Amino acid sequence: MSLFIKHYRPGSIFKKQILWRLNSSVAENHESEEEFRVLDILKKRDKQQKRVARRIDVPADRAEKMSTDQNWGNVWPGPRSFHPSTVPLPIRQGFVPKGQVPPGKKANAELMKIPNFLHLTPPVIKTQCEAIKKFCTEWPKLLNSEEAIEKHYPVEVITSDYCHASPTIRNPLARVVTLRVKLSTLNLDKHAKDKLLRLVGDHYDEKTDLITLTADRCPMRRQNLDYVNYLLTACYHEAWTVEDWEKEKMEADMEYYDWNNNQSKKNLVNWYHKCINKDIALSEDEYKSFDTSVIDHGEEYKLAVSSLFNDGEREETINNYDTAVRKLLGLPERKPIE
Amino acid sequence: MNFSVIKLAQNASIITKNAPLLASQFHTSTALCRVVSGKYRITKRRDKPLTYEMANPPHYIAHRKTWNSWNTSNLKDGVRRSETALEDEFIRRFMNGTWHGLVCSEIIIKRQFNHIRVAAIIRRAVSPTKMYFLLGYSEELMANWLQCPVTLELQTVDSFKDVVFKYI
Numbered sequence: 001m002s003l004f005i006k007h008y009r010p011g012s013i014f015k016k017q018i019l020w021r022l023n024s025s026v027a028e029n030h031e032s033e034e035e036f037r038v039l040d041i042l043k044k045r046d047k048q049q050k051r052v053a054r055r056i057d058v059p060a061d062r063a064e065k066m067s068t069d070q071n072w073g074n075v076w077p078g079p080r081s082f083h084p085s086t087v088p089l090p091i092r093q094g095f096v097p098k099g100q101v102p103p104g105k106k107a108n109a110e111l112m113k114i115p116n117f118l119h120l121t122p123p124v125i126k127t128q129c130e131a132i133k134k135f136c137t138e139w140p141k142l143l144n145s146e147e148a149i150e151k152h153y154p155v156e157v158i159t160s161d162y163c164h165a166s167p168t169i170r171n172p173l174a175r176v177v178t179l180r181v182k183l184s185t186l187n188l189d190k191h192a193k194d195k196l197l198r199l200v201g202d203h204y205d206e207k208t209d210l211i212t213l214t215a216d217r218c219p220m221r222r223q224n225l226d227y228v229n230y231l232l233t234a235c236y237h238e239a240w241t242v243e244d245w246e247k248e249k250m251e252a253d254m255e256y257y258d259w260n261n262n263q264s265k266k267n268l269v270n271w272y273h274k275c276i277n278k279d280i281a282l283s284e285d286e287y288k289s290f291d292t293s294v295i296d297h298g299e300e301y302k303l304a305v306s307s308l309f310n311d312g313e314r315e316e317t318i319n320n321y322d323t324a325v326r327k328l329l330g331l332p333e334r335k336p337i338e
Numbered sequence: 339m340n341f342s343v344i345k346l347a348q349n350a351s352i353i354t355k356n357a358p359l360l361a362s363q364f365h366t367s368t369a370l371c372r373v374v375s376g377k378y379r380i381t382k383r384r385d386k387p388l389t390y391e392m393a394n395p396p397h398y399i400a401h402r403k404t405w406n407s408w409n410t411s412n413l414k415d416g417v418r419r420s421e422t423a424l425e426d427e428f429i430r431r432f433m434n435g436t437w438h439g440l441v442c443s444e445i446i447i448k449r450q451f452n453h454i455r456v457a458a459i460i461r462r463a464v465s466p467t468k469m470y471f472l473l474g475y476s477e478e479l480m481a482n483w484l485q486c487p488v489t490l491e492l493q494t495v496d497s498f499k500d501v502v503f504k505y506i
Contacts, residue, residue, distance in 0.1 A: 058462070058494075079450065081457040081491040094390055094503075095402040107500040109391060109443040112457045112493065113404045165410040165449040166418045167486050173415075 063088035073124040080119065082111040087118065154185035157228075159221060176216040177224040179232060183209050188239065191246075194255055196239035257309035259302050260288050268292065268301065268328075297327040373397075380506045390503040391444050409449040422449075425484055429456060436476050440464065442501045452486040459501055462494045469494075 084105040158178040162171035215224040292298035304324035376396040411422040443459035
């Protein structure tokens with residue numbers, strides 16, 4: 001190019017020659033052989049052409065061309081970072097000292113960082129719900145209340161699913177399976193219930209009447225589910241079997257106070273017989289099967305003593321026992337302390 | 339030095355003689371609790387441009403500015419912590435290198451399930467054709483390396499001056 005400028009005299013070069021020189025590199029070498037190059041220190045001749053930044057025509061914002069009755073769901077169909085030229089809202093974000101204006105929506109990285117819900121506007125949610133409605137089935141009519149659900153589906157299995165914002169869909173905690181069942185829904189007799197409670201131990205909650213079995217020992221959820229089902233089945237059937245050694249259960253092994261088997265009943269029966277001047281010796285079984293309803297206030301006394309032992313010593317139970325004894329012995333009622 | 343110590347060790351009598359000399363001595367002073375990372379010094383002429391991100395030091399995260407990485411691995415008991423952190427660093431370096439001299443903000447990486455959304459503010463210094471090429475190029479390459487769909491969500495500005503928040 002510099003050679004071309006050097007030799008340029010108006011009118012002397014016609015078009016054809018220029019084209020030829022520009023296309024051929026051999027010609028330039030040929031020319032340089034003829035003439036020495038001049039060292040241009042001040043760069044007067046060959047002024048470096050300043051690179052002109054090409055202005056890119058930026059079209060006007062999309063938001064400015066939007067009509068007011070457009071469907072926003074088509075503009076912003078899915079989750080996306082905030083884009084100022086698409087959102088027709090005068091938004092500002094950023095902390096500034098008092099009296100200043102926060103940065104606007106353009107070139108605002110803070111607005112791009114925060115998750116937005118522009119793709120979940122109420123009309124969009126409505127249309128999406130309408131679209132997936134055909135995949136839903138009707139809720140069973142009979143299961144209209146919590147009690148009905150509890151009655152028909154007594155066993156409750158609790159598992160957790162985890163959702164990550166990372167390429168993995170696995171979480172080790174998803175394997176944990178909890179099974180809950182109400183003790184009252186199980187078909188148990190007196191012995192079986194007692195044995196089941198002894199078998200499950202801490203897993204039974206007295207307040208809610210729930211047996212909770214949790215399994216996390218196996219690596220997969222399905223295995224843990226099978227395991228809790230096995231645990232419940234095994235405990236249930238084990239509760240119904242009666243072993244030989246279970247006959248050796250003593251009064252001290254009882255899980256609750258049974259008034260019929262205790263000394264208190266014997267004392268009451270003996271006292272009653274003394275009162276009616278009847279001197280008879282009763283066997284153990286006869287004591288146990290003696291009907292206390294023949295004694296005046298006998299049932300009341302039985303309940304009071306049983307609750308005193310089973311529910312613990314409280315002001316209420318002690319007062320109850322007090323009144324029962326007074327009634328039984330025909331004593332006057334307790335006077336309130338003044 | 340080592341040699342002389344060994345020699346000393348060989349001769350027990352010398353050790354006992356020069357015991358205070360061999361005792362380890364270390365210098366202690368109070369800790370200098372000065373936090374400098376993520377903070378910028380004020381220049382004499384007050385002409386150093388800062389973006390909003392730079393203007394707020396790290397202790398303002400979650401108060402005045404938010405995180406640049408959004409994922410569940412950051413949370414308590416999150417899975418894939420180290421992998422996510424490493425991938426994020428890789429994405430940042432790749433973006434800064436691919437869009438060389440064009441990125442005007444921090445690279446914001448948001449993850450949803452296995453979808454990675456990379457947001458940034460880009461200078462309009464190259465032609466739109468080049469920009470479209472770079473867009474597809476970075477998306478394709480990162481998707482191949484990270485084995486997840488990657489989406490670039492770019493915003494363009496005229497120059498660096500558009501993102502300047504203040505001068506210090």
